Amino acid sequence: MNDSDPLLRLLIDFFNLPPDTQPQEINQKSVSSWDSLAMVQLIADLQGTFSVDFDLDEIGALRSYEEIHRTLSRKGVPSLR
Amino acid sequence: MNLVRSWICNFPEPQKTSITDALESASLAKIRPALRLLEDLSADQRGPILNVELLSTFNLEPVLPALQLALNCLPSRACLQLGPLDAIESHISQRAGAESRKPLHARVIIWRLEELLPEALYPFSTGFPKQLAARVEEVVQRVERVVGLHQTNAHGVPLFLSTIAFPVNFSNPVFAAQHRAGLFSSVGRINQKIYELATDNKGVHVVDLAAWAAFEGRAHTDATLDFMARQPLSAKGQTAFGLFIARSLRPLIVPRRKALALDLDNTLWGGVVGEDGLAGLKLGHEFPGNVHLRIQRELLELRNRGVLLVLLSKNNEADAREAFDALPEMLLKWDDFAARKVNWNYKHENLRHAACELGLGLDSFAFIDDSDYEREQMRQSLPEVLILNDTPDPLHTLRSLWETDAFDSFSVTDEDHGRHRDYAVRAARDVSAHQDDLETFLKLLQMEATIEEIGPSNLERVVTMLGKTNQFNLTTKRHSRAEVQAMLNSPGSIPLALRLRDKFGEQGIVGVVLAIPIGQNSTLAIDSFLVSCRALGRGVEDALWTAMIDRAARQGTRKLQAEYRATAKNGIVAELYDRLGLQRVEQSSSSIRYQLAPVKRRAFPSWMAVTNQSNER
Numbered sequence: 122m123n124d125s126d127p128l129l130r131l132l133i134d135f136f137n138l139p140p141d142t143q144p145q146e147i148n149q150k151s152v153s154s155w156d157s158l159a160m161v162q163l164i165a166d167l168q169g170t171f172s173v174d175f176d177l178d179e180i181g182a183l184r185s186y187e188e189i190h191r192t193l194s195r196k197g198v199p200s201l202r
Numbered sequence: 203m204n205l206v207r208s209w210i211c212n213f214p215e216p217q218k219t220s221i222t223d224a225l226e227s228a229s230l231a232k233i234r235p236a237l238r239l240l241e242d243l244s245a246d247q248r249g250p251i252l253n254v255e256l257l258s259t260f261n262l263e264p265v266l267p268a269l270q271l272a273l274n275c276l277p278s279r280a281c282l283q284l285g286p287l288d289a290i291e292s293h294i295s296q297r298a299g300a301e302s303r304k305p306l307h308a309r310v311i312i313w314r315l316e317e318l319l320p321e322a323l324y325p326f327s328t329g330f331p332k333q334l335a336a337r338v339e340e341v342v343q344r345v346e347r348v349v350g351l352h353q354t355n356a357h358g359v360p361l362f363l364s365t366i367a368f369p370v371n372f373s374n375p376v377f378a379a380q381h382r383a384g385l386f387s388s389v390g391r392i393n394q395k396i397y398e399l400a401t402d403n404k405g406v407h408v409v410d411l412a413a414w415a416a417f418e419g420r421a422h423t424d425a426t427l428d429f430m431a432r433q434p435l436s437a438k439g440q441t442a443f444g445l446f447i448a449r450s451l452r453p454l455i456v457p458r459r460k461a462l463a464l465d466l467d468n469t470l471w472g473g474v475v476g477e478d479g480l481a482g483l484k485l486g487h488e489f490p491g492n493v494h495l496r497i498q499r500e501l502l503e504l505r506n507r508g509v510l511l512v513l514l515s516k517n518n519e520a521d522a523r524e525a526f527d528a529l530p531e532m533l534l535k536w537d538d539f540a541a542r543k544v545n546w547n548y549k550h551e552n553l554r555h556a557a558c559e560l561g562l563g564l565d566s567f568a569f570i571d572d573s574d575y576e577r578e579q580m581r582q583s584l585p586e587v588l589i590l591n592d593t594p595d596p597l598h599t600l601r602s603l604w605e606t607d608a609f610d611s612f613s614v615t616d617e618d619h620g621r622h623r624d625y626a627v628r629a630a631r632d633v634s635a636h637q638d639d640l641e642t643f644l645k646l647l648q649m650e651a652t653i654e655e656i657g658p659s660n661l662e663r664v665v666t667m668l669g670k671t672n673q674f675n676l677t678t679k680r681h682s683r684a685e686v687q688a689m690l691n692s693p694g695s696i697p698l699a700l701r702l703r704d705k706f707g708e709q710g711i712v713g714v715v716l717a718i719p720i721g722q723n724s725t726l727a728i729d730s731f732l733v734s735c736r737a738l739g740r741g742v743e744d745a746l747w748t749a750m751i752d753r754a755a756r757q758g759t760r761k762l763q764a765e766y767r768a769t770a771k772n773g774i775v776a777e778l779y780d781r782l783g784l785q786r787v788e789q790s791s792s793s794i795r796y797q798l799a800p801v802k803r804r805a806f807p808s809w810m811a812v813t814n815q816s817n818e819r
Contacts, residue, residue, distance in 0.1 A: 130231075131229065131231045133231075134229075134232060135231035137235075161430055163230075164426070165230070165264065165437040166231055166437055168424065168426075168436065169228050169436060170227065170229050170231075170437070174426065175426065177426075
């Protein structure tokens with residue numbers, strides 16, 4: 122697991138994925154437990170962990186590692202720049 | 203978090219670290235691994251089963267992992283069952299018929315204004331004030347009906363009703379406070395009913411969500427999640443909510459601590475009486491004496507609601523006593539302490555003696571001391587004792603009294619109110635304070651001993667005593683019930699128990715002797731001889747020994763064998779058999795063997811009326 126990437130680590134722990142899961146493998150289609158309940162829990166977790174608030178149009182885009190990474194980077198989360 | 207740390211103090215290190223990390227981060231990505239790690243623990247480590255049903259007007263499903271982890275920390279093997287969303291009455295009615303389900307240990311109802319009374323958020327669109335006031339009364343009646351429905355369908359299951367938290371997302375909070383039909387008053391009216399229902403109905407308790415939300419502030423909410431999923435709690439709010447529910451339910455499975463042991467200097471007053479003198483002590487209405495005064499207020503409140511206070515101080519007793527008498531601002535009086543140990547002995551030894559005098563287990567005690575050394579020594583010597591403070595700072599001590607859950611309970615009973623008086627009576631029985639004229643004191647106690655045969659009526663107590671008595675115990679043999687029963691069945695055995703009462707009341711079985719025949723030469727061996735620590739120093743052992751000898755002589759016993767087996771705790775009986783006139787026949791570092799031959803009858807103690815009911819075999 123890449124300990125220097127807090128988002129990757131969070132998603133691996135959150136969805137209980139194998140430790141060597143690559144970022145590009147993490148999206149709503151490939152992770153079976155990523156349902157609507159998990160979505161609500163994930164948003165709470167991301168907002169709490171990275172101290173951000175998502176706008177409504179951002180929430181709709183949070184469906185993969187890449188999209189989440191892009192959104193958080195845009196919000197200026199320091200560890201993801 | 204300090205509370206959780208004390209709840210999980212017996213968990214192994216990996217679980218402790220994982221749980222602490224999960225709760226501090228409030229991240230579900232850490233909560234889930236912590237929950238998985240808990241599954242590695244044995245049932246004993248995980249605590250009792252706790253089946254909890256949750257009914258809510260909003261969506262609690264996303265919050266379940268945080269709630270599950272918090273309840274597991276109690277510790278408990280919590281099993282959460284979430285009822286259908288906002289269908290409280292129909293679920294309570296339907297569940298009553300489902301007898302095959304597992305037993306419920308608690309039902310928790312969480313409701314909020316947004317679903318119960320949304321009109322209150324838009325008063326002028328919904329007939330303010332008259333129509334709105336009428337709707338508030340309907341909600342009050344609904345709450346009452348829910349309690350009635352629960353009592354009818356789930357009688358005996360503790361019911362926890364949440365109060366209504368003040369909403370944070372609405373407009374015009376200034377106006378909301380101005381009218382009796384306004385939003386804040388409406389919430390207050392409903393909550394008032396909830397408090398009344400808990401007051402008037404046994405088994406109905408309040409989970410005060412309104413107070414919790416006020417403590418937590420706006421940060422516990424998340425409007426985005428509320429709109430998305432009707433789940434209004436932020437990530438931090440979810441773990442805080444879980445811990446709050448867990449603490450609210452904790453008295454169901456964890457008894458409160460019954461006693462608080464504390465020191466004097468830098469706790470009850472600022473300064474050290476032996477060094478600073480009375481004039482140098484800080485106690486009063488000015489800073490920093492007001493902190494110590496407030497500590498005393500909190501302690502007095504604890505005492506008045508049934509927590510026994512025990513004084514443990516390394517001081518000259520005369521100095522300490524003088525401070526109690528002379529300091530005008532002292533709120534606590536010398537007699538407010540159920541036991542006082544003011545001397546230069548180790549505090550853990552003093553606490554052990556106090557526990558013995560009060561008839562309490564060590565796990566009934568909490569402890570406060572400003573000295574890092576004393577706290578650490580207590581922690582090492584008596585790990586069962588809960589240490590409340592962890593720095594010398596008096597304000598920290600005060601905070602630890604405010605924040606601790608050690609004394610949490612749902613109610614305060616008449617028994618709690620009277621507990622201090624009962625224990626004062628115990629203290630009045632304490633023989634150690636009357637060594638100068640012991641026999642006169644013992645006669646004043648008007649003791650009546652009844653010698654009983656050990657049998658079905660007292661076997662349970664005898665086995666318990668064998669398992670727990672450490673000090674006055676000659677052999678410390680921890681016999682099981684079956685082993686004692688086998689001795690009772692052995693022909694020629696002498697199994698006796700001594701029941702004591704005195705002018706203060708019944709003390710129960712306080713002494714046990716078990717003698718069994720060995721060999722062919724009319725010889726008896728003393729297998730066990732023990733006296734409860736609450737009856738030490740009163741001659742109970744003399745009465746019991748005399749009764750046993752009397753019986754042995756009558757059944758033709760020629761020789762009696764006995765043994766003292768030394769342990770770390772039974773030094774007080776090292777020479778008992780010498781005092782009773784037995785001869786030493788063999789001695790090693792860990793035991794002394796004795797015999798008595800011939801076996802001659804002896805007189806009962808003069809200060810005790812003895813009734814012998816044991817001659818029926």
